Amino acid sequence: MTEPMSRDQFLAELGNLSDRYWGTHPFHRRLHAGELTEGELRTWAANRWYYQSMLPVKDAAIISNCPLPEVRRAWLPRIVYHDGTEEGTGGREYWLRLCEALGLHRTEILTESHVVPGVRFAVDAYVTFARTRPWLEAVASGLTEMFSGHLMRQRVADMLAHYPWISADALAYFTVRIDAVSDEGRQTVDIVARHAVTRAQQDAAIAALSFKCDVLWSMLDAIELAGKGRT
Amino acid sequence: MTEPMSRDQFLAELGNLSDRYWGTHPFHRRLHAGELTEGELRTWAANRWYYQSMLPVKDAAIISNCPLPEVRRAWLPRIVYHDGTEEGTGGREYWLRLCEALGLHRTEILTESHVVPGVRFAVDAYVTFARTRPWLEAVASGLTEMFSGHLMRQRVADMLAHYPWISADALAYFTVRIDAVSDEGRQTVDIVARHAVTRAQQDAAIAALSFKCDVLWSMLDAIELAGKGRT
Numbered sequence: 001m002t003e004p005m006s007r008d009q010f011l012a013e014l015g016n017l018s019d020r021y022w023g024t025h026p027f028h029r030r031l032h033a034g035e036l037t038e039g040e041l042r043t044w045a046a047n048r049w050y051y052q053s054m055l056p057v058k059d060a061a062i063i064s065n066c067p068l069p070e071v072r073r074a075w076l077p078r079i080v081y082h083d084g085t086e087e088g089t090g091g092r093e094y095w096l097r098l099c100e101a102l103g104l105h106r107t108e109i110l111t112e113s114h115v116v117p118g119v120r121f122a123v124d125a126y127v128t129f130a131r132t133r134p135w136l137e138a139v140a141s142g143l144t145e146m147f148s149g150h151l152m153r154q155r156v157a158d159m160l161a162h163y164p165w166i167s168a169d170a171l172a173y174f175t176v177r178i179d180a181v182s183d184e185g186r187q188t189v190d191i192v193a194r195h196a197v198t199r200a201q202q203d204a205a206i207a208a209l210s211f212k213c214d215v216l217w218s219m220l221d222a223i224e225l226a227g228k229g230r231t
Numbered sequence: 232m233t234e235p236m237s238r239d240q241f242l243a244e245l246g247n248l249s250d251r252y253w254g255t256h257p258f259h260r261r262l263h264a265g266e267l268t269e270g271e272l273r274t275w276a277a278n279r280w281y282y283q284s285m286l287p288v289k290d291a292a293i294i295s296n297c298p299l300p301e302v303r304r305a306w307l308p309r310i311v312y313h314d315g316t317e318e319g320t321g322g323r324e325y326w327l328r329l330c331e332a333l334g335l336h337r338t339e340i341l342t343e344s345h346v347v348p349g350v351r352f353a354v355d356a357y358v359t360f361a362r363t364r365p366w367l368e369a370v371a372s373g374l375t376e377m378f379s380g381h382l383m384r385q386r387v388a389d390m391l392a393h394y395p396w397i398s399a400d401a402l403a404y405f406t407v408r409i410d411a412v413s414d415e416g417r418q419t420v421d422i423v424a425r426h427a428v429t430r431a432q433q434d435a436a437i438a439a440l441s442f443k444c445d446v447l448w449s450m451l452d453a454i455e456l457a458g459k460g461r462t
Contacts, residue, residue, distance in 0.1 A: 056294070057296075060291045063310065069323060076310060080307065083303050
Protein backbone atom coordinates (compact mmCIF):
# COMPACT_ATOMS: atom_id res chain seq x y z
CA MET A 1 0.00 0.00 0.00
CA THR A 2 1.35 3.41 -0.90
CA GLU A 3 2.13 5.59 2.10
CA PRO A 4 -0.07 8.67 2.57
CA MET A 5 1.46 12.02 1.70
CA SER A 6 2.35 14.41 4.50
CA ARG A 7 -0.17 17.17 5.03
CA ASP A 8 2.15 19.70 3.41
CA GLN A 9 2.80 17.53 0.39
CA PHE A 10 -0.91 16.79 0.02
CA LEU A 11 -1.82 20.47 0.16
CA ALA A 12 0.95 21.25 -2.32
CA GLU A 13 -0.47 18.67 -4.75
CA LEU A 14 -3.90 20.25 -4.42
CA GLY A 15 -2.42 23.72 -4.87
CA ASN A 16 -0.67 22.58 -8.03
CA LEU A 17 -4.06 22.37 -9.69
CA SER A 18 -4.42 26.16 -9.51
CA ASP A 19 -3.43 26.56 -13.16
CA ARG A 20 -6.39 24.35 -14.09
CA TYR A 21 -8.73 26.78 -12.29
CA TRP A 22 -10.95 28.88 -14.54
CA GLY A 23 -9.08 32.05 -13.61
CA THR A 24 -6.81 31.39 -16.60
CA HIS A 25 -9.59 30.56 -19.06
CA PRO A 26 -9.49 32.78 -22.20
CA PHE A 27 -13.03 33.99 -21.53
CA HIS A 28 -12.15 35.10 -18.01
CA ARG A 29 -8.99 36.77 -19.32
CA ARG A 30 -11.13 38.74 -21.77
CA LEU A 31 -13.63 39.54 -19.01
CA HIS A 32 -10.87 40.93 -16.80
CA ALA A 33 -9.22 42.81 -19.67
CA GLY A 34 -12.47 44.65 -20.40
CA GLU A 35 -12.85 42.99 -23.79
CA LEU A 36 -16.32 41.50 -23.42
CA THR A 37 -19.32 43.05 -25.13
CA GLU A 38 -22.42 43.80 -23.10
CA GLY A 39 -24.05 40.81 -24.79
CA GLU A 40 -21.21 38.52 -23.75
CA LEU A 41 -21.44 39.76 -20.16
CA ARG A 42 -25.15 39.01 -20.16
CA THR A 43 -24.56 35.54 -21.60
CA TRP A 44 -21.98 34.93 -18.90
CA ALA A 45 -24.20 36.09 -16.04
CA ALA A 46 -27.34 34.31 -17.28
CA ASN A 47 -25.50 31.03 -17.72
CA ARG A 48 -23.52 31.16 -14.51
CA TRP A 49 -26.86 31.68 -12.76
CA TYR A 50 -27.54 27.99 -13.33
CA TYR A 51 -24.37 27.15 -11.38
CA GLN A 52 -25.26 29.58 -8.59
CA SER A 53 -28.80 28.24 -8.34
CA MET A 54 -27.60 24.64 -7.91
CA LEU A 55 -25.05 25.30 -5.16
CA PRO A 56 -27.49 24.87 -2.23
CA VAL A 57 -28.75 21.65 -3.82
CA LYS A 58 -25.16 20.42 -4.18
CA ASP A 59 -24.34 21.34 -0.58
CA ALA A 60 -27.46 19.61 0.74
CA ALA A 61 -26.41 16.46 -1.16
CA ILE A 62 -23.07 16.54 0.66
CA ILE A 63 -24.82 16.86 4.03
CA SER A 64 -27.21 14.07 3.11
CA ASN A 65 -24.30 11.74 2.36
CA CYS A 66 -22.25 12.59 5.43
CA PRO A 67 -22.56 10.45 8.58
CA LEU A 68 -20.52 12.89 10.71
CA PRO A 69 -22.66 15.48 12.52
CA GLU A 70 -19.68 17.80 13.03
CA VAL A 71 -19.09 17.97 9.28
CA ARG A 72 -22.82 18.39 8.57
CA ARG A 73 -22.97 21.25 11.07
CA ALA A 74 -19.92 22.89 9.52
CA TRP A 75 -21.33 22.58 6.02
CA LEU A 76 -24.87 23.81 6.69
CA PRO A 77 -24.12 27.58 6.64
CA ARG A 78 -23.19 27.23 2.97
CA ILE A 79 -26.81 26.47 2.13
CA VAL A 80 -27.89 29.48 4.18
CA TYR A 81 -25.25 31.61 2.47
CA HIS A 82 -26.66 30.96 -0.99
CA ASP A 83 -30.38 30.64 -0.21
CA GLY A 84 -30.38 33.48 2.31
CA THR A 85 -32.44 33.56 5.47
CA GLU A 86 -35.50 34.98 3.74
CA GLU A 87 -36.74 35.92 0.27
CA GLY A 88 -34.52 38.59 -1.27
CA THR A 89 -31.34 37.72 0.66
CA GLY A 90 -28.35 35.48 0.04
CA GLY A 91 -25.84 34.82 -2.73
CA ARG A 92 -28.62 33.73 -5.06
CA GLU A 93 -30.27 37.14 -4.75
CA TYR A 94 -26.97 38.99 -5.28
CA TRP A 95 -26.41 37.09 -8.50
CA LEU A 96 -29.91 37.97 -9.72
CA ARG A 97 -29.15 41.64 -9.02
CA LEU A 98 -25.94 41.41 -11.03
CA CYS A 99 -27.96 39.95 -13.91
CA GLU A 100 -30.44 42.83 -13.66
CA ALA A 101 -27.63 45.39 -13.59
CA LEU A 102 -26.32 43.84 -16.81
CA GLY A 103 -29.71 44.44 -18.46
CA LEU A 104 -31.41 41.08 -17.96
CA HIS A 105 -34.89 40.61 -16.58
CA ARG A 106 -35.25 38.49 -13.48
CA THR A 107 -37.85 36.32 -15.20
CA GLU A 108 -35.59 35.32 -18.07
CA ILE A 109 -32.97 34.29 -15.52
CA LEU A 110 -35.34 32.27 -13.35
CA THR A 111 -36.79 30.47 -16.37
CA GLU A 112 -33.21 29.64 -17.43
CA SER A 113 -34.02 30.59 -21.01
CA HIS A 114 -30.42 31.60 -21.75
CA VAL A 115 -28.76 28.56 -20.20
CA VAL A 116 -26.95 26.59 -22.92
CA PRO A 117 -26.68 22.79 -22.87
CA GLY A 118 -22.92 22.70 -22.19
CA VAL A 119 -23.36 24.73 -19.02
CA ARG A 120 -26.29 22.64 -17.89
CA PHE A 121 -24.40 19.39 -18.47
CA ALA A 122 -21.32 20.59 -16.59
CA VAL A 123 -23.30 21.87 -13.59
CA ASP A 124 -25.49 18.77 -13.50
CA ALA A 125 -22.33 16.64 -13.53
CA TYR A 126 -21.17 18.55 -10.46
CA VAL A 127 -24.46 17.98 -8.62
CA THR A 128 -24.46 14.30 -9.60
CA PHE A 129 -20.90 14.01 -8.29
CA ALA A 130 -22.03 15.42 -4.93
CA ARG A 131 -25.02 13.08 -4.85
CA THR A 132 -23.21 9.88 -5.80
CA ARG A 133 -19.59 10.10 -4.65
CA PRO A 134 -18.38 9.68 -1.05
CA TRP A 135 -18.94 12.88 0.92
CA LEU A 136 -15.21 13.50 1.34
CA GLU A 137 -14.69 13.62 -2.42
CA ALA A 138 -17.70 15.90 -2.83
CA VAL A 139 -16.25 18.22 -0.17
CA ALA A 140 -12.85 18.09 -1.88
CA SER A 141 -14.44 19.13 -5.18
CA GLY A 142 -15.20 22.44 -3.45
CA LEU A 143 -11.49 23.12 -2.93
CA THR A 144 -11.56 25.49 -5.90
CA GLU A 145 -12.44 27.93 -3.10
CA MET A 146 -8.70 27.92 -2.35
CA PHE A 147 -8.18 29.76 -5.61
CA SER A 148 -11.26 31.95 -5.89
CA GLY A 149 -10.73 34.69 -3.28
CA HIS A 150 -7.85 36.21 -5.22
CA LEU A 151 -9.70 35.98 -8.55
CA MET A 152 -12.85 37.64 -7.17
CA ARG A 153 -10.88 40.53 -5.67
CA GLN A 154 -9.23 41.06 -9.05
CA ARG A 155 -12.57 40.75 -10.81
CA VAL A 156 -14.20 43.55 -8.85
CA ALA A 157 -11.27 45.88 -9.55
CA ASP A 158 -11.06 44.96 -13.23
CA MET A 159 -14.79 45.15 -13.91
CA LEU A 160 -15.11 48.55 -12.24
CA ALA A 161 -12.10 49.80 -14.22
CA HIS A 162 -13.11 48.43 -17.62
CA TYR A 163 -16.90 48.52 -17.65
CA PRO A 164 -17.78 51.95 -16.28
CA TRP A 165 -21.50 51.34 -16.82
CA ILE A 166 -21.41 48.61 -14.13
CA SER A 167 -21.78 50.00 -10.62
CA ALA A 168 -20.06 48.71 -7.48
CA ASP A 169 -23.51 47.79 -6.13
CA ALA A 170 -24.04 45.44 -9.05
CA LEU A 171 -20.92 43.53 -8.04
CA ALA A 172 -22.10 42.92 -4.49
CA TYR A 173 -22.11 39.17 -5.14
CA PHE A 174 -18.34 39.25 -5.43
CA THR A 175 -17.55 41.84 -2.77
CA VAL A 176 -19.70 40.02 -0.20
CA ARG A 177 -18.40 36.64 -1.29
CA ILE A 178 -14.67 37.46 -1.08
CA ASP A 179 -14.43 37.15 2.70
CA ALA A 180 -16.89 34.28 2.94
CA VAL A 181 -15.08 32.24 0.35
CA SER A 182 -11.73 32.65 2.10
CA ASP A 183 -13.24 31.36 5.35
CA GLU A 184 -15.01 28.52 3.57
CA GLY A 185 -11.85 27.67 1.67
CA ARG A 186 -9.84 27.30 4.88
CA GLN A 187 -12.60 25.19 6.39
CA THR A 188 -12.75 22.94 3.32
CA VAL A 189 -8.98 22.45 3.32
CA ASP A 190 -9.15 21.59 7.01
CA ILE A 191 -11.93 19.02 6.58
CA VAL A 192 -10.22 17.39 3.60
CA ALA A 193 -6.78 17.30 5.24
CA ARG A 194 -8.26 15.83 8.43
CA HIS A 195 -10.36 13.12 6.81
CA ALA A 196 -8.28 12.14 3.78
CA VAL A 197 -5.86 10.01 5.76
CA THR A 198 -5.01 7.18 3.35
CA ARG A 199 -3.15 7.71 0.11
CA ALA A 200 -6.25 6.45 -1.77
CA GLN A 201 -8.38 9.12 -0.08
CA GLN A 202 -5.79 11.80 -0.81
CA ASP A 203 -5.62 10.75 -4.46
CA ALA A 204 -9.43 10.74 -4.66
CA ALA A 205 -9.51 14.27 -3.21
CA ILE A 206 -7.01 15.48 -5.81
CA ALA A 207 -9.07 13.82 -8.55
CA ALA A 208 -12.20 15.49 -7.20
CA LEU A 209 -10.59 18.93 -7.34
CA SER A 210 -9.35 18.16 -10.85
CA PHE A 211 -12.91 17.16 -11.83
CA LYS A 212 -14.27 20.42 -10.43
CA CYS A 213 -11.74 22.41 -12.43
CA ASP A 214 -13.04 20.59 -15.52
CA VAL A 215 -16.62 21.50 -14.58
CA LEU A 216 -15.83 25.21 -14.29
CA TRP A 217 -13.65 25.24 -17.39
CA SER A 218 -16.34 23.50 -19.47
CA MET A 219 -18.88 26.05 -18.30
CA LEU A 220 -16.72 28.86 -19.64
CA ASP A 221 -16.06 26.99 -22.90
CA ALA A 222 -19.81 26.76 -23.45
CA ILE A 223 -20.38 30.36 -22.36
CA GLU A 224 -17.63 31.58 -24.72
CA LEU A 225 -19.19 29.82 -27.70
CA ALA A 226 -22.67 31.00 -26.74
CA GLY A 227 -21.40 34.58 -26.48
CA LYS A 228 -20.12 34.31 -30.04
CA GLY A 229 -23.58 33.22 -31.14
CA ARG A 230 -22.27 29.72 -31.81
CA THR A 231 -25.11 28.01 -29.91
CA MET B 232 -58.51 13.60 -15.27
CA THR B 233 -59.85 13.30 -11.76
CA GLU B 234 -60.56 16.62 -10.07
CA PRO B 235 -58.33 17.54 -7.14
CA MET B 236 -59.83 17.23 -3.66
CA SER B 237 -60.68 20.37 -1.74
CA ARG B 238 -58.10 21.32 0.88
CA ASP B 239 -60.41 20.13 3.67
CA GLN B 240 -61.11 16.82 2.01
CA PHE B 241 -57.41 16.30 1.28
CA LEU B 242 -56.46 17.01 4.89
CA ALA B 243 -59.23 14.71 6.08
CA GLU B 244 -57.87 11.89 3.91
CA LEU B 245 -54.42 12.42 5.38
CA GLY B 246 -55.85 12.53 8.89
CA ASN B 247 -57.65 9.26 8.29
CA LEU B 248 -54.27 7.55 8.31
CA SER B 249 -53.87 8.32 12.01
CA ASP B 250 -54.88 4.78 13.00
CA ARG B 251 -51.98 3.48 10.94
CA TYR B 252 -49.59 5.62 13.03
CA TRP B 253 -47.36 3.72 15.44
CA GLY B 254 -49.19 5.14 18.44
CA THR B 255 -51.48 2.09 18.30
CA HIS B 256 -48.73 -0.48 17.81
CA PRO B 257 -48.82 -3.23 20.51
CA PHE B 258 -45.25 -2.42 21.55
CA HIS B 259 -46.10 1.25 22.10
CA ARG B 260 -49.25 0.24 23.99
CA ARG B 261 -47.11 -1.87 26.32
CA LEU B 262 -44.58 0.95 26.64
CA HIS B 263 -47.30 3.37 27.68
CA ALA B 264 -48.93 0.85 30.01
CA GLY B 265 -45.69 0.40 31.91
CA GLU B 266 -45.34 -3.22 30.82
CA LEU B 267 -41.90 -3.12 29.24
CA THR B 268 -38.88 -4.59 31.01
CA GLU B 269 -35.76 -2.49 31.38
CA GLY B 270 -34.19 -4.67 28.70
CA GLU B 271 -37.04 -3.97 26.29
CA LEU B 272 -36.78 -0.24 26.94
CA ARG B 273 -33.07 -0.40 26.17
CA THR B 274 -33.71 -2.37 22.97
CA TRP B 275 -36.28 0.24 21.97
CA ALA B 276 -34.03 3.23 22.64
CA ALA B 277 -30.92 1.70 21.05
CA ASN B 278 -32.82 0.76 17.90
CA ARG B 279 -34.76 3.97 17.55
CA TRP B 280 -31.40 5.73 17.73
CA TYR B 281 -30.76 4.58 14.19
CA TYR B 282 -33.92 6.40 13.07
CA GLN B 283 -32.99 9.53 15.02
CA SER B 284 -29.47 9.54 13.62
CA MET B 285 -30.71 9.39 10.03
CA LEU B 286 -33.23 12.25 10.27
CA PRO B 287 -30.76 15.03 9.36
CA VAL B 288 -29.55 12.95 6.42
CA LYS B 289 -33.17 12.44 5.29
CA ASP B 290 -33.94 16.15 5.64
CA ALA B 291 -30.83 17.14 3.69
CA ALA B 292 -31.93 14.78 0.89
CA ILE B 293 -35.25 16.64 0.71
CA ILE B 294 -33.46 19.99 0.48
CA SER B 295 -31.11 18.61 -2.15
CA ASN B 296 -34.05 17.54 -4.31
CA CYS B 297 -36.08 20.71 -3.95
CA PRO B 298 -35.76 23.48 -6.55
CA LEU B 299 -37.75 25.99 -4.46
CA PRO B 300 -35.56 28.17 -2.23
CA GLU B 301 -38.50 29.08 0.02
CA VAL B 302 -39.13 25.40 0.80
CA ARG B 303 -35.40 24.73 1.27
CA ARG B 304 -35.20 27.65 3.71
CA ALA B 305 -38.24 26.42 5.61
CA TRP B 306 -36.87 22.88 5.84
CA LEU B 307 -33.31 23.73 6.91
CA PRO B 308 -34.02 24.26 10.65
CA ARG B 309 -34.99 20.59 10.89
CA ILE B 310 -31.39 19.60 10.25
CA VAL B 311 -30.25 22.09 12.87
CA TYR B 312 -32.89 20.78 15.28
CA HIS B 313 -31.51 17.24 15.17
CA ASP B 314 -27.79 17.91 14.69
CA GLY B 315 -27.73 20.87 17.10
CA THR B 316 -25.64 23.97 16.65
CA GLU B 317 -22.59 22.46 18.31
CA GLU B 318 -21.36 19.18 19.77
CA GLY B 319 -23.56 18.09 22.69
CA THR B 320 -26.73 19.90 21.55
CA GLY B 321 -29.77 18.96 19.46
CA GLY B 322 -32.29 16.14 19.26
CA ARG B 323 -29.56 13.65 18.51
CA GLU B 324 -27.86 14.48 21.81
CA TYR B 325 -31.13 14.27 23.76
CA TRP B 326 -31.74 10.80 22.40
CA LEU B 327 -28.24 9.70 23.42
CA ARG B 328 -28.93 10.98 26.94
CA LEU B 329 -32.16 9.00 27.07
CA CYS B 330 -30.20 5.90 26.06
CA GLU B 331 -27.68 6.57 28.84
CA ALA B 332 -30.46 7.08 31.39
CA LEU B 333 -31.80 3.67 30.37
CA GLY B 334 -28.43 2.11 31.19
CA LEU B 335 -26.76 2.03 27.79
CA HIS B 336 -23.27 3.28 27.07
CA ARG B 337 -22.90 6.00 24.48
CA THR B 338 -20.37 3.93 22.58
CA GLU B 339 -22.67 0.96 22.08
CA ILE B 340 -25.28 3.35 20.69
CA LEU B 341 -22.92 5.15 18.32
CA THR B 342 -21.51 1.87 17.00
CA GLU B 343 -25.11 0.74 16.38
CA SER B 344 -24.32 -2.65 17.89
CA HIS B 345 -27.92 -3.20 19.03
CA VAL B 346 -29.61 -2.12 15.81
CA VAL B 347 -31.45 -5.10 14.32
CA PRO B 348 -31.78 -5.65 10.55
CA GLY B 349 -35.53 -4.96 10.41
CA VAL B 350 -35.04 -1.50 11.91
CA ARG B 351 -32.12 -0.75 9.63
CA PHE B 352 -34.07 -1.82 6.53
CA ALA B 353 -37.11 0.26 7.45
CA VAL B 354 -35.09 3.40 8.23
CA ASP B 355 -32.94 2.97 5.14
CA ALA B 356 -36.13 2.64 3.06
CA TYR B 357 -37.23 6.00 4.48
CA VAL B 358 -33.93 7.67 3.59
CA THR B 359 -34.00 6.12 0.11
CA PHE B 360 -37.54 7.41 -0.34
CA ALA B 361 -36.37 10.94 0.50
CA ARG B 362 -33.40 10.61 -1.85
CA THR B 363 -35.25 9.20 -4.83
CA ARG B 364 -38.87 10.40 -4.75
CA PRO B 365 -40.04 13.91 -5.75
CA TRP B 366 -39.41 16.36 -2.91
CA LEU B 367 -43.13 16.91 -2.31
CA GLU B 368 -43.69 13.22 -1.59
CA ALA B 369 -40.67 13.15 0.70
CA VAL B 370 -42.06 16.15 2.58
CA ALA B 371 -45.47 14.47 2.76
CA SER B 372 -43.91 11.37 4.30
CA GLY B 373 -43.09 13.58 7.27
CA LEU B 374 -46.78 14.25 7.90
CA THR B 375 -46.71 11.69 10.72
CA GLU B 376 -45.78 14.84 12.66
CA MET B 377 -49.50 15.61 12.57
CA PHE B 378 -50.04 12.69 14.91
CA SER B 379 -46.93 12.73 17.09
CA GLY B 380 -47.40 15.74 19.39
CA HIS B 381 -50.28 14.10 21.22
CA LEU B 382 -48.47 10.77 21.50
CA MET B 383 -45.29 12.36 22.89
CA ARG B 384 -47.20 14.31 25.52
CA GLN B 385 -48.88 11.07 26.60
CA ARG B 386 -45.54 9.26 26.54
CA VAL B 387 -43.87 11.61 28.98
CA ALA B 388 -46.79 11.33 31.41
CA ASP B 389 -47.03 7.54 31.11
CA MET B 390 -43.31 6.86 31.35
CA LEU B 391 -42.93 9.05 34.43
CA ALA B 392 -45.94 7.33 36.02
CA HIS B 393 -44.97 3.75 35.20
CA TYR B 394 -41.18 3.70 35.24
CA PRO B 395 -40.24 5.59 38.40
CA TRP B 396 -36.53 4.92 37.84
CA ILE B 397 -36.64 7.12 34.73
CA SER B 398 -36.21 10.82 35.54
CA ALA B 399 -37.93 13.72 33.80
CA ASP B 400 -34.48 14.87 32.64
CA ALA B 401 -34.01 11.61 30.77
CA LEU B 402 -37.14 12.34 28.76
CA ALA B 403 -35.94 15.74 27.58
CA TYR B 404 -35.98 14.50 23.98
CA PHE B 405 -39.75 14.26 24.15
CA THR B 406 -40.49 17.31 26.28
CA VAL B 407 -38.33 19.53 24.06
CA ARG B 408 -39.68 17.94 20.90
CA ILE B 409 -43.40 18.31 21.73
CA ASP B 410 -43.62 22.00 20.82
CA ALA B 411 -41.19 21.76 17.93
CA VAL B 412 -43.07 18.89 16.36
CA SER B 413 -46.39 20.74 16.51
CA ASP B 414 -44.86 23.72 14.70
CA GLU B 415 -43.15 21.50 12.17
CA GLY B 416 -46.34 19.52 11.67
CA ARG B 417 -48.32 22.66 10.81
CA GLN B 418 -45.56 23.78 8.45
CA THR B 419 -45.47 20.39 6.71
CA VAL B 420 -49.25 20.36 6.27
CA ASP B 421 -49.06 23.87 4.85
CA ILE B 422 -46.32 23.00 2.34
CA VAL B 423 -48.07 19.82 1.21
CA ALA B 424 -51.49 21.47 0.89
CA ARG B 425 -50.00 24.37 -1.07
CA HIS B 426 -47.94 22.32 -3.50
CA ALA B 427 -50.07 19.18 -3.96
CA VAL B 428 -52.50 20.83 -6.36
CA THR B 429 -53.39 18.02 -8.76
CA ARG B 430 -55.28 14.92 -7.72
CA ALA B 431 -52.21 12.83 -8.69
CA GLN B 432 -50.04 14.88 -6.34
CA GLN B 433 -52.59 14.62 -3.55
CA ASP B 434 -52.81 10.85 -4.01
CA ALA B 435 -49.01 10.61 -4.03
CA ALA B 436 -48.88 12.59 -0.78
CA ILE B 437 -51.38 10.25 0.85
CA ALA B 438 -49.38 7.25 -0.38
CA ALA B 439 -46.21 8.82 1.03
CA LEU B 440 -47.78 9.24 4.46
CA SER B 441 -49.05 5.67 4.28
CA PHE B 442 -45.52 4.50 3.40
CA LYS B 443 -44.11 6.40 6.38
CA CYS B 444 -46.64 4.75 8.70
CA ASP B 445 -45.37 1.40 7.38
CA VAL B 446 -41.77 2.44 8.09
CA LEU B 447 -42.52 3.32 11.70
CA TRP B 448 -44.72 0.28 12.26
CA SER B 449 -42.07 -2.07 10.84
CA MET B 450 -39.49 -0.54 13.13
CA LEU B 451 -41.62 -1.40 16.15
CA ASP B 452 -42.34 -4.90 14.83
CA ALA B 453 -38.59 -5.53 14.65
CA ILE B 454 -37.98 -3.89 18.03
CA GLU B 455 -40.71 -5.99 19.61
CA LEU B 456 -39.22 -9.23 18.34
CA ALA B 457 -35.71 -8.14 19.32
CA GLY B 458 -36.94 -7.29 22.83
CA LYS B 459 -38.25 -10.84 23.15
CA GLY B 460 -34.82 -12.13 22.22
CA ARG B 461 -36.15 -13.32 18.87
CA THR B 462 -33.31 -11.75 16.89
